[in-house]
Amino acid sequence: MTQGVTGTPSALQDKIREIVAEELELDQDELSDTGHFVDDYDADSLSLITVIARIEKELGVAVPRDQLTEMATLEQVFAVVGQYATGESRGA
Amino acid sequence: MSTAVAVRPLAVTGCGVVSPAGLGLDRLGHLLHAAVPGNAEPAGDDAADFPPGPLRAVPEFRLADHLGRKGTKNLDRMTALGLIATKLALEQAGAELTAEERDATGVALGTSTGSIRSASAVSRDTLVQERPYQVNPSQFPNTVMNSCAGQLAIWNSLRGVNATLAGGQLSSLFAMRYARVAISQGNAARLVVGGIEELSPQYAWAWHRAGALTPGTALGEGCAVFVVEDAAGLAADRPVLAEVLACEVGFYGATRRPGRTEGLALSVRRALDRSGVAPEQVDAVSLGATSYSALNRVEQRALRAVLGALPAQVSVHDVVGECYSASGAMQLAALLAHWQRVPAPRPRTALVTSVGLDGNVGALVVREGRGGRPD
Amino acid sequence: MPDDTLRRVVVTGLGAVSSVGIGADAFAAAIRAGTTGTGPITSFDTSGFPHVMAGEVRDFDPDALLENLSPDQWGRSSLLGAAAARQAVVDADLDPELLARSRAGSIMGTTGGESTVLQQLTEQWVHQGLKSIDPHIVAQAPASQIANAVNSELGLTGDAQTVPTACSASNFALGYAYDLVRTGEADIMLAGGADAVNRATHAGFFQLGALAEHTCRPFDANRSGILTGEGGVALLLEPLEHALARGARIYAELLGYGVNCDARHMVNPDSTSIAACIRRAHRSAGVGPEQIDYICAHGTGTPTNDATEVRAVREVFGDRLPPISSIKSMIGHTMGAASGFGALICCKALQDGFLPPTANVARVDQRLGPGVDCVPGSSRPAHLSVVQNHGFAFGGNNAITILGRVA
Numbered sequence: 001m002t003q004g005v006t007g008t009p010s011a012l013q014d015k016i017r018e019i020v021a022e023e024l025e026l027d028q029d030e031l032s033d034t035g036h037f038v039d040d041y042d043a044d045s046l047s048l049i050t051v052i053a054r055i056e057k058e059l060g061v062a063v064p065r066d067q068l069t070e071m072a073t074l075e076q077v078f079a080v081v082g083q084y085a086t087g088e089s090r091g092a
Numbered sequence: 093m094s095t096a097v098a099v100r101p102l103a104v105t106g107c108g109v110v111s112p113a114g115l116g117l118d119r120l121g122h123l124l125h126a127a128v129p130g131n132a133e134p135a136g137d138d139a140a141d142f143p144p145g146p147l148r149a150v151p152e153f154r155l156a157d158h159l160g161r162k163g164t165k166n167l168d169r170m171t172a173l174g175l176i177a178t179k180l181a182l183e184q185a186g187a188e189l190t191a192e193e194r195d196a197t198g199v200a201l202g203t204s205t206g207s208i209r210s211a212s213a214v215s216r217d218t219l220v221q222e223r224p225y226q227v228n229p230s231q232f233p234n235t236v237m238n239s240c241a242g243q244l245a246i247w248n249s250l251r252g253v254n255a256t257l258a259g260g261q262l263s264s265l266f267a268m269r270y271a272r273v274a275i276s277q278g279n280a281a282r283l284v285v286g287g288i289e290e291l292s293p294q295y296a297w298a299w300h301r302a303g304a305l306t307p308g309t310a311l312g313e314g315c316a317v318f319v320v321e322d323a324a325g326l327a328a329d330r331p332v333l334a335e336v337l338a339c340e341v342g343f344y345g346a347t348r349r350p351g352r353t354e355g356l357a358l359s360v361r362r363a364l365d366r367s368g369v370a371p372e373q374v375d376a377v378s379l380g381a382t383s384y385s386a387l388n389r390v391e392q393r394a395l396r397a398v399l400g401a402l403p404a405q406v407s408v409h410d411v412v413g414e415c416y417s418a419s420g421a422m423q424l425a426a427l428l429a430h431w432q433r434v435p436a437p438r439p440r441t442a443l444v445t446s447v448g449l450d451g452n453v454g455a456l457v458v459r460e461g462r463g464g465r466p467d
Numbered sequence: 468m469p470d471d472t473l474r475r476v477v478v479t480g481l482g483a484v485s486s487v488g489i490g491a492d493a494f495a496a497a498i499r500a501g502t503t504g505t506g507p508i509t510s511f512d513t514s515g516f517p518h519v520m521a522g523e524v525r526d527f528d529p530d531a532l533l534e535n536l537s538p539d540q541w542g543r544s545s546l547l548g549a550a551a552a553r554q555a556v557v558d559a560d561l562d563p564e565l566l567a568r569s570r571a572g573s574i575m576g577t578t579g580g581e582s583t584v585l586q587q588l589t590e591q592w593v594h595q596g597l598k599s600i601d602p603h604i605v606a607q608a609p610a611s612q613i614a615n616a617v618n619s620e621l622g623l624t625g626d627a628q629t630v631p632t633a634c635s636a637s638n639f640a641l642g643y644a645y646d647l648v649r650t651g652e653a654d655i656m657l658a659g660g661a662d663a664v665n666r667a668t669h670a671g672f673f674q675l676g677a678l679a680e681h682t683c684r685p686f687d688a689n690r691s692g693i694l695t696g697e698g699g700v701a702l703l704l705e706p707l708e709h710a711l712a713r714g715a716r717i718y719a720e721l722l723g724y725g726v727n728c729d730a731r732h733m734v735n736p737d738s739t740s741i742a743a744c745i746r747r748a749h750r751s752a753g754v755g756p757e758q759i760d761y762i763c764a765h766g767t768g769t770p771t772n773d774a775t776e777v778r779a780v781r782e783v784f785g786d787r788l789p790p791i792s793s794i795k796s797m798i799g800h801t802m803g804a805a806s807g808f809g810a811l812i813c814c815k816a817l818q819d820g821f822l823p824p825t826a827n828v829a830r831v832d833q834r835l836g837p838g839v840d841c842v843p844g845s846s847r848p849a850h851l852s853v854v855q856n857h858g859f860a861f862g863g864n865n866a867i868t869i870l871g872r873v874a
Contacts, residue, residue, distance in 0.1 A: 023230070025165050046166075046675075046734055050230040053674055057226045065676035097651060141597065195743075198728065204609040205580065206631065215589040215667040224515045225670040232671035233733040233861050236578055237610055237631030242862025245730040251740070254728035254864050255639070258580070258611040258629040266628050273646045279726065297597040298588070298605045343572065343627035346535070346619035355624065449606075450615050452627060 012059065012085065013078050019054045020074055023047045033075045051077070061085045099366050100276050101335040102268075103326050104461065106319035108180030109425045110173050111412045112148035112312055116180060121429030123411045129310065130411050134291055136169075141293035143300040146310035148413030149291050159247065166230040167243060170207035170290040174240045175247055177315040178284050182248065185319035186330065189282075191249075198252030198280040199241045200271045201317070202263030202287035204417045206237035209292035240288060252280040261380060261448035262341060263287050264316075264420030265456055269339040275322050286317030287421035304449055305414060309383040312413020316421035332461030333428050337367035345451020352387075356394035356453040360445065364398070367457040373441050376404040376430070378423035380446035383414035387447045394453075395445065406430055406442075420446050424458060431460050476648045477873060479715040480559025480703030481811050482551035482659070484532070486522040486696060486798050490554055494808075495815040501826045501845040503797050505683065505694045511586070511666050518673055518680050521664045522696030522799030536620050542581035542607040545616035547699030547804075548661030552617040555657060555701040559715060563621065569654050572625025573617035573701075574644045576636025576660035577803035578860075580610025580629070583663045613661050617701070625653050634765075634800070635858030636660050637700065637807030638866035642724035648704050655709075659701035662802035669695050675734065677769045683800075684827040685766040685793035686773055686841040688834075693767045696799025700807035702814070707873065718814035719870040722853065723751030729863025736772055736859055741779035744865035748855065749783075752869035756784045758853045759869075761822055763809040764841075765857040766793025767800055776857065777835045790849075792842040796826040806858030806866065813854045813870045821846040 021028045024041050037043035048068055056062045063071075063084050071077045112130025113120040123130060134142060135152035155164050155172040158179060167175070182189075189197060205211070214235045217227045233239055238256040245254050253274055257266040264287030271285040291313040299311055323335050340363040344355035364371060377395060381387035395402055408426035409415070415422050423444045431440060439460040446454045483490060486504030487497035497504070505522040513519040524547065529538040532550035541549070552573060556566060579585075584607045591600045611629045618627040626647065632639045637660035644658035672678040672693060679692040710717050725747030729737040749755060765776055773793075780788060794812055795801075801808055812823045828843035853871040860866075 023165075025162055044732070046230050046233075046732075049675060050228060053226070053229050057221070057223075068676075143598070194730075195727075203631075204611045206610075208585075211585055211667070212589050212592065214671065215586055215665075216593060218666040218670045219590065219593045224666065225517065225673045227667070227670045227674055229671070229674040232674060235667060235671065236633045236861045237580060238633050238860070238862040238864060239733070241632075242728070242733055242864065245728045245863065246733070249730050251728050251730045251743075253726045254632070254730075254862060255643075256631050258577075258609065258631050259614075259627070260609055260611045263611070266626075269626075270628075270643065273643070273650065273652065276650070277646050279646075293597060294588075294592070297600060298608065301598075301600050301602040302605045303602065341626055342624050343615065343618040344624060345615055345627075346622055350624070450609075450611065451619075452611075452615070 015059060016055065016077055016081060017074060020051055020077065023051050031074060034073050036072055055081060098368060099272065099338045101323040101337055102272055102275060102320040103323035103332045104318045104320055104334040104336060105330060105332060106181040106185030107333055107425060107428055108177035109316045110150055110177045111314035111422065112150055113411055114151055117425060117429045117432065120425060121433045124426055124429055125433050138293050142296050145300060147291060148310045148312035150314055168207050168210040168234045170288060171240045171243045173290060173315040174244055174288050177317045178244050178248060181284060181317045181319050194249045195251045196281035197250045198254055198283045199244050199250055200255040200257060200267040200283050200285040201241045202257050202259065202267040202417050203237060204258045204260050204263050206239060207234060207290055208295045209290060210234035212294045244284060259452055260450045261416060261419050262446050262452040262454050263417035265339055265341060265446050265454040268336060268456060269341060271320055272339055282319060282321045284317050285320055286315065287418040288315040289313045289415045289418040305383050306385045310413035312415045314412055314415055314418055314422065316418060316425040334461045335459045337457040337459060338363040339456040341452065341454035343452050352390045352447060352451060352453055353393045356390060356445065356447055357397045359453050360394060360398045360443065360455040363455040363457050369441055369457055371399045374399055374403055374443055375440040376406055376427065376442040377402060378406040378408065378427050378442060378444045380419055380423055382407050382409050390447050391445055420444060427458060473649045475707035476645050476704050476721045477707045477710050478702050478718045478721060478814050479705055479710050480555035481718065481814060482554030482558060482701040483811055484524055484527055484547050484550050485698040485808065486524050491558060491811060495812060498794055498797060498812055498823055499821055499846040501824045503826055505799050508664065510664055518678050520681055520694050522694055523664050524698055533620055536616060541616050542584040542612060543663040544577060544581050544661040545612045548575050548613045548659065549616040549620040551659055551699035551701040552657045553620055555703040556621060559703045566655060567622035570625050571623045571655040572627055572653055573614045573623065573657040574626065574628050574630060574640040575614040575617060576630050576632060576640040576807065577610055577613055578633045578636060578662050579665060579668055579802060580631055581608050581612060582665040582668065584608045586665050617657055632864045633860035633862055634802050635806055635860040635864050635866040636803035637805065637810065638856060638858035638868050639726060641702065641721065641810055641868050642726060642866060644704050645721045645724065648706060656704045657701050658704060659807040660804040661699040662697055662804050664695055664697045679768060682827050683768040683796050685768040685796050685825055686831055686835065686839060687828045688830045688832040690768045690770060690773065692769050694799035696801040698801045698804045698808065700804045700811055702810055717873050719817045720873045722754065722869045722871045724748055724868045725751055726866045731863060733861055736775040738775045738779040738782065741776065741859065741865055742782035744867050745779065745783045748867040748869050754853055754869060759789050759855050760851040761816065761854040762789050762791040763813050763823065763854065763856045764791050764793045765859045766795050768795060774835060777839060786838065788838045790822050790840040790842050792823050792825040794823055806856060809856045810868055810870065813856050817851050817854060817870060817872055820848055820850055822849045
């Protein structure tokens with residue numbers, strides 16, 4: 001059962017950081033909060049879609065695909081996920 | 093309506109093999125010569141899930157050692173086998189290709205299923221995940237059967253025709269036949285062509301349950317690919333491992349007459365005719381059907397019908413196991429490996445034959461090239 | 468046959484098993500009318516899927532369409548392909564005995580191969596364990612069974628090759644079959660493709676964000692993606708001389724084709740590479756852009772595909788874009804069969820004089836630029852001489868065929 005993350009915001013952010021680092025094939029310390037996924041880390045569009053899919057599956061927060069354009073840095077991912085995590089996530 | 097015309101030979105200028113014998117043609121030749129079977133232990137998380145029965149698995153390897161780490165996360169194991177074999181083949185074929193040459197360089201790869209491990213993992217996810225759509229987007233492209241050929245193109249910037257051919261045991265010969273047509277029609281100047289098979293518990297259980305193999309036969313895996321180019325257009329100083337002459341195939345799965353034996357004999361005759369090779373000029377046969385007792389008899393009978401007494405026989409499956417879609421490519425690699433190890437005063441000519449459980453049959457004629465032997 | 472002369476190759480038989488009709492005539496009539504064949508999925512349990520629409524062939528009765536194959540011995544894709552091939556032979560009015568004695572075979576394209584067989588095996592794996600998978604259906608699983616089914620149904624002893632080059636596979640098959648006939652390697656070839664709707668493909672496209680919720684509307688400003696589809700399609704190819712000698716009805720000449728590979732990305736299309744493929748196809752067919760009267764688009768209905776495709780066409784055609792439409796608006800994305808259905812409708816369009824439509828278009832996307840005539844709604848009468856049929860695929864596989872009236 002996937003459960004909405006009920007821990008602290010920083011626990012949620014740690015998990016997001018882990019997912020993003022894995023999908024971008026980076027060590028976590030290589031990934032800054034403000035680095036641009038595509039420009040700075042050469043991220044692939046499919047990797048970013050996978051980040052969203054994993055956030056839904058593993059953290060229970062459903063983010064619509066069209067929000068991808070607003071999620072170009074880790075900081076922006078935190079913001080968007082935070083926005084969708086506050087409400088009841090889709091079908092959760 | 094039409095009659096067989098002579099074929100334009102394809103020059104094999106590079107060969108890459110990843111097999112239970114290890115990496116490279118030399119390893120395969122070494123084990124073939126010593127009559128020692130390849131590695132028997134599958135690696136990986138699911139190694140315990142295989143059915144009982146002998147296996148021949150590519151010894152454990154790390155793709156990152158060959159390609160670097162970046163971009164390899166979502167490549168599946170089948171693609172990894174293909175990428176390493178292709179790297180070896182292109183390295184042997186000589187100088188780095190120019191951008192223009194890469195536009196005219198393609199891929200023709202034989203596989204009947206793609207990676208069953210990848211396809212069934214995604215299919216399984218739709219059943220066991222909390223929500224049925226929760227499959228991994230980055231791994232979804234691995235489920236299409238041309239995934240490996242596509243990645244070979246991406247990693248090597250090969251922008252020419254990119255073909256995947258499915259034909260059961262015949263898959264590799266189909267790829268070679270495709271390559272002959274594509275190069276003769278100017279659709280490519282050069283192709284990486286071969287066959288690939290991947291062991292997985294799902295694949296092994298399918299064979300186990302189907303019960304098609306002769307008891308005691310090892311199930312194998314691997315990838316063998318060849319860089320082929322139009323022999324007529326090749327610079328005289330380029331080393332040529334071999335020339336692929338004709339590759340003839342037919343389907344005799346449904347018809348009672350002609351049956352498979354006559355069908356295979358027809359393919360062999362036709363291939364020899366089109367190659368301008370007389371039956372008595374065949375120095376060796378690399379056998380395809382050694383893992384199936386019924387098909388083994390078909391192959392032997394057909395060869396005797398055309399050749400009379402059989403020449404030297406090479407049985408690569410003794411080393412690499414039954415490699416299904418990769419069989420024909422492994423059979424061809426075994427000939428090249430043998431020729432490298434045991435030099436002869438004149439170029440030799442050999443047949444690669446194949447008979448499928450599904451009724452597909454085929455034969456390929458290959459002649460030893462200039463400069464294929466180590467100095 | 469003279470050894471050094473390449474033969475001209477024509478299409479004389481058509482077969483289609485589709486969500487909008489069984490048989491080439493029924494299929495073409497439905498497409499001309501702009502009929503949509505997509506609807507709620509019935510072939511698998513869609514519980515938990517947010518999007519549940521697809522183009523299924525609901526009234527497929529293999530027993531009624533096949534003469535020699537036992538339906539319980541073959542997977543759904545094989546049956547769809549073989550049924551279409553049987554229809555194509557009947558449509559070509561070729562004596563089946565004569566055909567079986569000819570140097571004849573089949574090249575069939577697919578994306579998922581026997582995907583519903585794999586789906587069944589996976590269900591058995593999940594519910595009962597791998598040791599309990601059914602050996603009877605294991606034999607049906609290889610994709611290569613699709614061409615084998617065609618050869619078995621028709622008693623053919625020539626090439627039986629399946630080309631799983633994904634969503635451009637039928638065009639790929641047509642190109643290969645054309646080469647085999649033209650060079651004299653074979654005298655008669657069936658070429659086409661087959662695929663079946665299945666859970667994994669549906670899930671995968673949803674996760675990519677490429678699956679429309681209700682409606683596939685290519686070129687529309689509000690297009691939101693594909694609908695998955697299925698079907699079997701086959702075209703019968705023979706040398707022009709042979710067709711003329713036997714007084715066959717000739718739908719079209721296969722003038723040539725182009726194939727290449729983006730070699731950049733598994734999923735994202737590349738307009739420069741597609742433009743290069745179009746040029747290859749033109750060169751092969753001996754035509755220039757000004758001669759193309761119609762483009763049967765890949766036209767999946769994803770924002771990215773349609774924009775990339777139109778950009779590529781502009782790169783080659785400049786400001787004069789021929790009418791360009793997508794039949795995927797009606798039958799969904801039939802994967803490996805898609806460009807085969809495209810080729811078939813091109814043959815009918817050449818023969819009967821019409822432009823196939825794009826259904827479900829409310830407002831053409833202005834961002835595609837000026838001059839995009841996607842033939843919205845239903846077909847228009849038109850005299851066509853040379854047409855171009857697109858197929859693009861995962862793996863960056865582009866394949867484009869050029870068909871024309873026999874001149």
